[in-house]
Amino acid sequence: MIKRFISYYKPHLPLFCLDMFCALIAALCDLFFPTITGDMIDKYIPNRQLNLMLIWGAALLGIFILKACMNYIVQYYGHCVGVRMQAAMRKEIFSHMQTLPFSFFDTHKTGAIMSRIVNDLMEISELAHHGPENLFISAIMFIGSFCILITINPILTVCIFALIPILLLFAIKMRKRMGRAFKQTRVEIAEVNADLENSIAGIRVAKAFTNASHEERKFSKSNRAFLKAREFAYRTMGEFHSGMGLLTDILNLVVLVGGGLCCFYGMITTGEFFKYMLYINLFLTPIRRIIDFIEQLQNGMSGFERYCEIMDTKSETESPDALDAAHLDGNITFDDVTFTYEEDGAAVLSHVSLSVPAGKTVAFVGPSGSGKTTLCHLIPRFYEIDDGAITIDGMDIRSLTRDSLRRNIGIVQQDVFLFTGTIRDNIAYGNLDASEEEIIHAAKLANIHDFVSTLPDGYDTFIGERGVKLSGGQKQRLSIARLFLKNPPILILDEATSALDNATEQMIQSALDTLSQNKTTLVVAHRLSTIKNADLIVVLTSNGIEETGTHEELLQNHGLYAQLYESQFKNLS
Numbered sequence: 001m002i003k004r005f006i007s008y009y010k011p012h013l014p015l016f017c018l019d020m021f022c023a024l025i026a027a028l029c030d031l032f033f034p035t036i037t038g039d040m041i042d043k044y045i046p047n048r049q050l051n052l053m054l055i056w057g058a059a060l061l062g063i064f065i066l067k068a069c070m071n072y073i074v075q076y077y078g079h080c081v082g083v084r085m086q087a088a089m090r091k092e093i094f095s096h097m098q099t100l101p102f103s104f105f106d107t108h109k110t111g112a113i114m115s116r117i118v119n120d121l122m123e124i125s126e127l128a129h130h131g132p133e134n135l136f137i138s139a140i141m142f143i144g145s146f147c148i149l150i151t152i153n154p155i156l157t158v159c160i161f162a163l164i165p166i167l168l169l170f171a172i173k174m175r176k177r178m179g180r181a182f183k184q185t186r187v188e189i190a191e192v193n194a195d196l197e198n199s200i201a202g203i204r205v206a207k208a209f210t211n212a213s214h215e216e217r218k219f220s221k222s223n224r225a226f227l228k229a230r231e232f233a234y235r236t237m238g239e240f241h242s243g244m245g246l247l248t249d250i251l252n253l254v255v256l257v258g259g260g261l262c263c264f265y266g267m268i269t270t271g272e273f274f275k276y277m278l279y280i281n282l283f284l285t286p287i288r289r290i291i292d293f294i295e296q297l298q299n300g301m302s303g304f305e306r307y308c309e310i311m312d313t314k315s316e317t318e319s320p321d322a323l324d325a326a327h328l329d330g331n332i333t334f335d336d337v338t339f340t341y342e343e344d345g346a347a348v349l350s351h352v353s354l355s356v357p358a359g360k361t362v363a364f365v366g367p368s369g370s371g372k373t374t375l376c377h378l379i380p381r382f383y384e385i386d387d388g389a390i391t392i393d394g395m396d397i398r399s400l401t402r403d404s405l406r407r408n409i410g411i412v413q414q415d416v417f418l419f420t421g422t423i424r425d426n427i428a429y430g431n432l433d434a435s436e437e438e439i440i441h442a443a444k445l446a447n448i449h450d451f452v453s454t455l456p457d458g459y460d461t462f463i464g465e466r467g468v469k470l471s472g473g474q475k476q477r478l479s480i481a482r483l484f485l486k487n488p489p490i491l492i493l494d495e496a497t498s499a500l501d502n503a504t505e506q507m508i509q510s511a512l513d514t515l516s517q518n519k520t521t522l523v524v525a526h527r528l529s530t531i532k533n534a535d536l537i538v539v540l541t542s543n544g545i546e547e548t549g550t551h552e553e554l555l556q557n558h559g560l561y562a563q564l565y566e567s568q569f570k571n572l573s
């Protein structure tokens with residue numbers, strides 16, 4: 001894991017080296033002050049050497065200014081390395097997410113994913129910057145002060161260093177405990193974010209059901225769990241800090257008493273005693289820095305582990321010799337297709353065989369949950385089939401690149417997703433290079449242009465988050481307009497008109513009729529009146545395809561379709 005983490009420094013190596021170099025100089029600057037102080041007490045003051053006092057004073061001022069400059073570079077460029085690594089990782093994880101299969105998003109909560117991308121990467125950035133710097137400066141100060149301390153009084157220095165393993169043992173033991181505690185806080189904050197995202201996205205439903213207090217209870221559960229995890233993590237941190245504090249204080253005490261005794265018996269001068277005390281503090285600084293480093297390491301590494309979990313999730317793989325299908329005619333065949341959503345789960349589609357000729361309209365009807373939507377989602381390879389084959393124009397869809405396959409397919413769903421932005425942005429999503437005229441033409445074909453013209457800001461109207469400022473029918477027509485721009489040869493209309501009133505339905509139906517001209521169209525419908533003119537109607541049940549035929553043929557069959565049609569007709573009359 002550490003090796004993998006280090007590899008992210010590579011592109012920022014020059015800046016990182018500058019940061020480390022400046023940190024080294026800043027650390028070395030600190031080593032002068034105790035020596036000069038000792039010399040002042042032992043030599044310059046007793047010998048009344050005013051000149052040397054002033055010279056060394058001026059030299060110290062120079063050293064302090066140099067240290068300030070070095071610290072500025074460390075603070076500024078060091079943090080730059082951290083945030084640049086963070087930005088690169090964020091870009092990488094975002095790009096990787098675009099390649100993850102639908103099943104990943106079916107099983108992971110949006111808020112939890114966002115938590116990984118935002119919170120975890122922030123901690124990683126802190127570790128990336130402060131971690132190596134703390135470790136490096138500590139090493140320099142540790143070695144530097146040790147070398148000086150040993151020249152002042154070797155016996156006392158060896159005694160003090162003998163206490164270091166106790167400090168290290170304590171730190172390592174506590175580190176593991178803190179690591180587990182901080183990892184748990186990451187898991188819990190991801191839950192808080194997931195609950196937040198869910199509640200905010202569903203705020204209208206919550207209000208409609210007057211379930212605000214239920215939402216609060218739900219949220220406070222994850223909030224409490226996070227609080228508990230955080231409190232436990234702080235407890236381990238408190239134990240660690242106070243334990244380390246006590247041990248370093250004891251170390252100070254040993255130096256004070258031991259050094260005082262050495263001074264008392266004339267083994268060292270008063271100036272050397274002062275110098276020794278100051279160097280011991282310099283020597284304790286790296287220990288404090290290492291404590292900070294351990295904390296950053298816990299936070300950063302638990303974040304990095306979670307980052308790697310997503311990065312290691314397998315992307316949608318493409319066969320190396322996959323073809324780029326520039327334009328498909330749209331002859332679709334299902335050949336003995338079996339599909340299951342989850343491993344060891346029940347098959348949603350079992351041994352389904354079906355042929356859809358290019359340019360024809362095929363409608364799928366049947367009971368809820370029989371797999372109509374699933375069947376349509378297999379064509380653009382949103383999910384991979386377990387058995388059998390789906391071909392388009394005689395080519396197995398697995399032999400085509402997903403991008404080229406999906407470029408040839410357009411989907412209109414009942415539950416339209418629009419992006420936060422303007423009407424123009426959302427229509428242009430169908431073809432990012434479309435001109436203004438093409439956008440307006442698509443809007444006219446989708447029967448939405450007249451409505452847009454009545455708006456004060458026209459195509460620049462901001463439609464709110466997910467198009468919240470538009471009606472269901474307007475959203476639907478916008479989604480159709482973007483398909484006019486995309487103009488794919490294969491269309492999937494998944495209950496596109498089922499939730500609309502008659503007038504809107506007619507407006508959308510006429511737009512869809514125009515859109516589906518000369519295209520292979522697969523329609524999933526509950527209202528059978530909308531699919532009477534389909535070239536083929538497929539009745540799907542949980543047992544597979546129950547019957548196929550035209551509207552008239554199926555009515556004459558007196559099978560499931562006829563029953564469904566009669567029941568809907570009775571309900572209407």
Ligand SMILES: Nc1ncnc2c1ncn2[C@@H]1O[C@H](COP(=O)(O)OP(=O)(O)OP(=O)(O)O)[C@@H](O)[C@H]1O
Nearest residue numbers: 106341342348366367368369370371372373374375
């Ligand atoms: N992403 C998913 N993960 C797991 N199971 C799923 C998923 N999507 C659908 N299912 C299951 O697959 C079955 C078929 O669902 P599908 O949406 O294809 O049915 P449908 O015929 O389109 O239903 P409806 O007419 O109600 O829209 C259902 O039992 C459903 O619970």
